[in-house]
Amino acid sequence: MKLDNTTKVMGKIFLQFMLTFLLIYLAITFFNTIVPLFFIGFSEFDFNEFKISATLYLAVLVYSMLVGFAAKSTSVYYDMFTIFSITRKRIMRTINITNVILTISGSAILNLMLLMHDIPQRGLFLIMITLSIYLILNFLNFIAFLGKLFGWYYIVGTFVLLASFILLTVNYIGGFIQMGLYKAEIITFFAIAAGAFLFINNFILSKRYEYKH
Amino acid sequence: MNPIKLKLKDITYYYDNFRALSNMSFDLKEHQIMGLIGRNGSGKTTLLKVIAHQLLQDKGEVLIDNKNYSANENNQNKICLARETLGKTFEQTEVMKVKVLFDLAASLYKNWDKTYANHLIKRFKLNVNKKYNKISKGMKTTVGIIMGLASRAEITLFDEPYVGLDPVSREIFYAELQKDYTENPRTLIISSHLINELEGMFERVLIIDEGEIIIDSPIDALKDKYYLLQGRKDTIESYGTHFKIMNREIIGSLASYSVEGSLSEETMRRMKADDIDISMISLQKLLYHLTNGGENNEIR
Numbered sequence: 001m002k003l004d005n006t007t008k009v010m011g012k013i014f015l016q017f018m019l020t021f022l023l024i025y026l027a028i029t030f031f032n033t034i035v036p037l038f039f040i041g042f043s044e045f046d047f048n049e050f051k052i053s054a055t056l057y058l059a060v061l062v063y064s065m066l067v068g069f070a071a072k073s074t075s076v077y078y079d080m081f082t083i084f085s086i087t088r089k090r091i092m093r094t095i096n097i098t099n100v101i102l103t104i105s106g107s108a109i110l111n112l113m114l115l116m117h118d119i120p121q122r123g124l125f126l127i128m129i130t131l132s133i134y135l136i137l138n139f140l141n142f143i144a145f146l147g148k149l150f151g152w153y154y155i156v157g158t159f160v161l162l163a164s165f166i167l168l169t170v171n172y173i174g175g176f177i178q179m180g181l182y183k184a185e186i187i188t189f190f191a192i193a194a195g196a197f198l199f200i201n202n203f204i205l206s207k208r209y210e211y212k213h
Numbered sequence: 214m215n216p217i218k219l220k221l222k223d224i225t226y227y228y229d230n231f232r233a234l235s236n237m238s239f240d241l242k243e244h245q246i247m248g249l250i251g252r253n254g255s256g257k258t259t260l261l262k263v264i265a266h267q268l269l270q271d272k273g274e275v276l277i278d279n280k281n282y283s284a285n286e287n288n289q290n291k292i293c294l295a296r297e298t299l300g301k302t303f304e305q306t307e308v309m310k311v312k313v314l315f316d317l318a319a320s321l322y323k324n325w326d327k328t329y330a331n332h333l334i335k336r337f338k339l340n341v342n343k344k345y346n347k348i349s350k351g352m353k354t355t356v357g358i359i360m361g362l363a364s365r366a367e368i369t370l371f372d373e374p375y376v377g378l379d380p381v382s383r384e385i386f387y388a389e390l391q392k393d394y395t396e397n398p399r400t401l402i403i404s405s406h407l408i409n410e411l412e413g414m415f416e417r418v419l420i421i422d423e424g425e426i427i428i429d430s431p432i433d434a435l436k437d438k439y440y441l442l443q444g445r446k447d448t449i450e451s452y453g454t455h456f457k458i459m460n461r462e463i464i465g466s467l468a469s470y471s472v473e474g475s476l477s478e479e480t481m482r483r484m485k486a487d488d489i490d491i492s493m494i495s496l497q498k499l500l501y502h503l504t505n506g507g508e509n510n511e512i513r
Contacts, residue, residue: 005290009320079302084321085265085292085366087283211267213300 006086006094013077014069014098021065029057055113062106066133070140073098074201075148082211092206095141096198103134121180128177131190138197145205216278218243218400219264219368223273226259226424233259234270235424241400241417248415248432249404250496252504256424257404258296261370264402265294277368290321292368295361297354297376303345311348311356312341315363324365329393333359336385351377358386362393371403375410383410390414408497418496422504436493442470444489452489455480459502471502 003011033050073095081091107130111122119125147155176182219241226234233256241247251257262268264275266283275282277291303309315334319325334341337355340348345356354376361369375383391414394401405411418435420428428435440456442449446468456474463469471494476484481491494502 005321005323009317012320076302076306079300080317081321082267083294083299083302084290084318085267085294086290086321087266087285089283089285207269210269211262211300213298213302213304 004090004094006081006090007097010073010077010094010098014102017069017072018065021061021068025057025061028061029054032057051116055116058113059110062109063133063136066102066106066137067140069102070099070137071144074141074144078144078148078206078209079211088206088209092202096202099134099137099141102137103130106133124177124180124183127187128190131187131194135190135194135197138194138201141201142197142205145201145209149205149209215243215245217241218245218278220276220279221264221273222276224260224263224270224275225272226256226263226268226270228259233424234263236273237421237424237426238273239419239426239429241402243400244398245416246394246401246403246414247417247419248408248411248496249402249419249421250408250500251404251421252500255421255504257421258372259424260421261294261372261402261404264368265292265370267294291366292370293322293361293364293366294370294372295357295374296372297350297357297374299345299353299357306346309345310341311339311343311345314345314356315341315359318360318364322364322366326363326365330359330363333362333389336389337382349377351379351382354378355382362389365397365399368400368402371401373404373406375405375407383407387411387414408500409495412496415496420496420500420503427503428499435496435499437475438473439494439499440472440474440476441492441494441498442472442484442489443492444468444484444487448487449489452480452484460505471498 033053037045078091078095081094082088107126110129111126114122114125143155143158146158173186176186217240221240222238224234224237225232237260249257249260259268263270266275269283282291298304299314303314315330319327319330333339337359339352339355339359343352345353348356354374355378358371358374361371361374374386378386387410390401403411403414412432415432417431418428419426430438439459445466446463447466449468449470455476456472458470459473460471461468476491484491
């Protein structure tokens, strides 16, 4: 696939963004797993413990990185491209391509790290993680658009609603996933929700947003 | 004859309930320089931002090469809007150095001329290692000018490209603009208040007021339509059937009339014989008369 200039620029920005997060990840992992060994002795090094910590930090960092980038892509980067008179269709195409690449790479990193652990139903995890990342990215694009269009208090309001929803349902959904129940329904929900946000972002919000500054 | 590069059809734009642009239609040929003239709040910046696709019109369409610009996602960015600021996004970014900004522009504009950009940076003595939000207002205008010139975008829009600039930098800009336009012709729109400084560059002029077009005409055609007549009041008034008076300034028995109308060779010859001095009205005066509500200045 031949990438246009806008997608190439977006790719370059993401690489810089990722590099920053990678450095943070390495620093956190080093300080939390290696530095204590200087005090308690290197003989105490437990590879399994290191593996768990490194995987956990990576998972948190990958999600944070994706969250940060998705929020910035429809706020800061969208404005930046608009200033250079790039059409909204092209900007949205770039953001959509980036979201797909981020989803695949984010999911690949997390699932590869999970290979170090003994997890039942890997296939299910792979699909769930992939869809959840894609949903999160599109949801954050949506949130950033909302904030830009109507004011940042809409972001707070939406997050409060989301937090309430998660608090109400996390035990059930988490339990269902653990027990392997309602797999098809949960996957369908993730897919439909991601599709809905994708549609709203591309065909409603991006067509209303202007750069008035 | 050059083909039409940019066409605006019935563009209307609202800021909430305020109508900033009202059914604006005009077209601009390829490789033409248009002067966009109007008073503060007349809609110049809004119009340029609509053309640059930063604002979305409520009605009408912007056609480039006879195609709807926004509908085609494969459009490479053919437009560059050079302003005195790049807006909040860059003003608030603490980390964006000017050279990073130029690198970004170089990646996004396919015709970006890096050598020429470096030449302009040296001519304007711009420190590209400074952060964009820390440079002066004049320097921000310079950044816009360099982007506009070096982008070599097919349609380049300059919105008051002198804000905060010292006279030397202004002269550098005019000289570079003329030189670059001669070597790399393209379609240019320059919005300006400093009409006298730029008047000589315009091939076409668009005068707008309160979001509406008052005049859309080649600059040569204006010379044959608007005149400044100076002489004795009674003598000028005796030719009143040949023109429409836009403005009159009377000092005693002497008068200066700004008029609209097509004067024939014969009429002009007779007027000159009657000691009436005929000259062209400057664009600045024309703007003043057309947007001043027809007020006359009479000192008796």
